[in-house]
Amino acid sequence: MKIRQATKKDKTDAMTIAKSLKEWFNKDGLKSMALDFKMNHLIIAVEEEKVLGFLSYTTYSGKMLLMWMGVKRGTQRKGVGKELVDWLVKESKRLKLYSIEVETLPEEDVYEPYERTRKFYYKNGFERVLYKKARVKGWDDQIVLERKIQ
Numbered sequence: 001m002k003i004r005q006a007t008k009k010d011k012t013d014a015m016t017i018a019k020s021l022k023e024w025f026n027k028d029g030l031k032s033m034a035l036d037f038k039m040n041h042l043i044i045a046v047e048e049e050k051v052l053g054f055l056s057y058t059t060y061s062g063k064m065l066l067m068w069m070g071v072k073r074g075t076q077r078k079g080v081g082k083e084l085v086d087w088l089v090k091e092s093k094r095l096k097l098y099s100i101e102v103e104t105l106p107e108e109d110v111y112e113p114y115e116r117t118r119k120f121y122y123k124n125g126f127e128r129v130l131y132k133k134a135r136v137k138g139w140d141d142q143i144v145l146e147r148k149i150q
């Protein structure tokens, strides 16, 4: 398996994976994701030219922001997500950033699929640092998880 920056075609393949992960990404989420893919960086995990997973990111104010990630359903729990995060950790070190931040649903929201998501982030060294109340009608409260780099 190889991690590399996404080509235009890879972006389409990554969106196809995201669309199939319906428990995590709804219509509004997919719309934001498509724009974020266009405006920011996207890396993908590939094997024999097949996209297995993706991660989109950007830097801001000395930190790395992990925006979206996903691994193909039948390929989950095989280390692809960890490889993508490990790549981002290396890149953050190279850029001398303070941390990686990611937002996700809080434990207070008892929606099972995101329990798995949080387990993944906690297992990969992220810690809960902030609770953000939704400020827009229809949006969910979020927590900020942080993985320190330096």
Ligand SMILES: CC(C)(COP(=O)(O)OP(=O)(O)OC[C@H]1O[C@@H](n2cnc3c(N)ncnc32)[C@H](O)[C@@H]1OP(=O)(O)O)[C@@H](O)C(=O)NCCC(=O)NCCS
Residues within 6 Å of the ligand: 021, 024, 067, 068, 069, 070, 071, 072, 075, 076, 077, 078, 079, 080, 081, 082, 083, 104, 116, 117, 119, 120, 121, 123, 124
């Ligand atoms: C979360 C996600 C990206 C993780 O990728 P992955 O390739 O499945 O994860 P890995 O195999 O690298 O897992 C690394 C460790 O995280 C933990 N973990 C991952 N998935 C887990 C799950 N479903 N339940 C519990 N722990 C989990 C485990 O400790 C795992 O190590 P182990 O399998 O040796 O026990 C992937 O499962 C996914 O696409 N989920 C749906 C979309 C999503 O939640 N995206 C993130 C929000 S934007």
